[in-house]
Amino acid sequence: MKKFSLMILFVLTVVLVAACGNNANNNTTAEPSAAANEGAAATAAPAESNSLEAVKASGKLRIGTEGTYAPFTFHDSDGKLTGFDVEIAREVSKRLGVEPEFIETQWDGIFAGMDAKRFDVIFNEVSITEDRKAKYDFSDPYIVSKAVLIVSEDNQDIKTFADLKGKKAGQSLTSNLSDIARENGAEIVATEGFNQAIDLLTSGRIDATVNDGLSFLDLKKQKPDVKIKKVDEIAEGSQSAAVFLKGNDELVKAVSDALAEMKSDGTYLKISEKYFGEDVSK
Template structure:
């Protein structure tokens, strides 16, 4: 009898060890160059707000992570081609993207804002917060290619003189050197990487926050291929926990002097 009990115990231990050895691994698509959201440290470690969120979710659902670096304009095609399982790359939830893929509830707010020189009275927006189209005609605007910002400008300001960039760093460098007059980007990143530095001391925000849901969505979420509702629900449950226990707020304050997390966990598919 004792031998049977011992054999059963050993079998159970072996099963647990086997399960642990074969823990679920989620391949995570990120740019890996988009500090402070997702980037590699000089030591080669992944870091940033998106990385903290991915790790927090993985810990709750019991998964290991494998990071896959991908350029932004190929991010969705790579997900659909099964090059990774989820996108955690500060991707805004928009109606256009929801036609191709599914998203979790938001884990970060999503807005845009224009930057420009302090010494130029550009008057690009009216008191109602709307852009003044004619005032953009002689202004060269920097914008990241294939971004929500470019879609907003092309829809709202079709006559604007646009200069497209493959990275925010290159765009801000050209703004500083006068190759573009203004640039539109994520105000959180712009504040940390530019406005709060010596290079950006002659520049400031020259527009109100732009948060039109049609273009900027309801926030930033984790992208998943369609047909994986069970995975979406598990991720949503983990994000809900991170929001309610204050973890998302703590993650944000590691990088920003202000809150960037949503006020609640309601979002796509959640009532």
């Protein structure tokens, strides 16, 4: 009986020692796991820098623009990219302490380019609309313009926007100006911009175009003999501004601040008068 009791005691001792060993092993395994988790957290990628910091770090501001929309963004006789929006963008870049890098893109693809992050901002006479505000952010407005109805000089049939019903209007498909023509019953003929619309109009391939009043004034100033006329205009002007992807609040503010400084110190007025002969910010 004594031997049997000793044997039971021995077995119990072995079982207890094994159990303690397993617990020790389990505890040893758990501790490195926690340490590994802490290490993973410590080596996780840092938060992405804000858009303004990223632009300054790169040393350049990537700007989407058409390059075919005089007088806002176009090429002069020497082939140099220039225009009202281009000069405004150059000055904004200077005040941010970076170089402007212009990426020329057709209007119909300019928002797709922004969505693909090909550029940081668009300077291209983009009107502020509720639909666009739902997807993009805008700087403070830097120009105000009115939509005008343009026809050939000898056209006597179209006198108001309502007369567009059943007529061919040359328009950029994604422009808010195209919406005005469409709402008045026009048949839309796709164009790549203002210049092409005027070419189609003067050659008789379209009946009219709803376009920017400032562009019309500039064209008549540059080519007073062009056989077109303005017959109607929208009473309320539209505001245009620089466009950004949402989530770039620091960059949006920096650009708006630069625009405010330009208006305050007279730089904006100088550029405005060069192209339009007056202050077009109001």
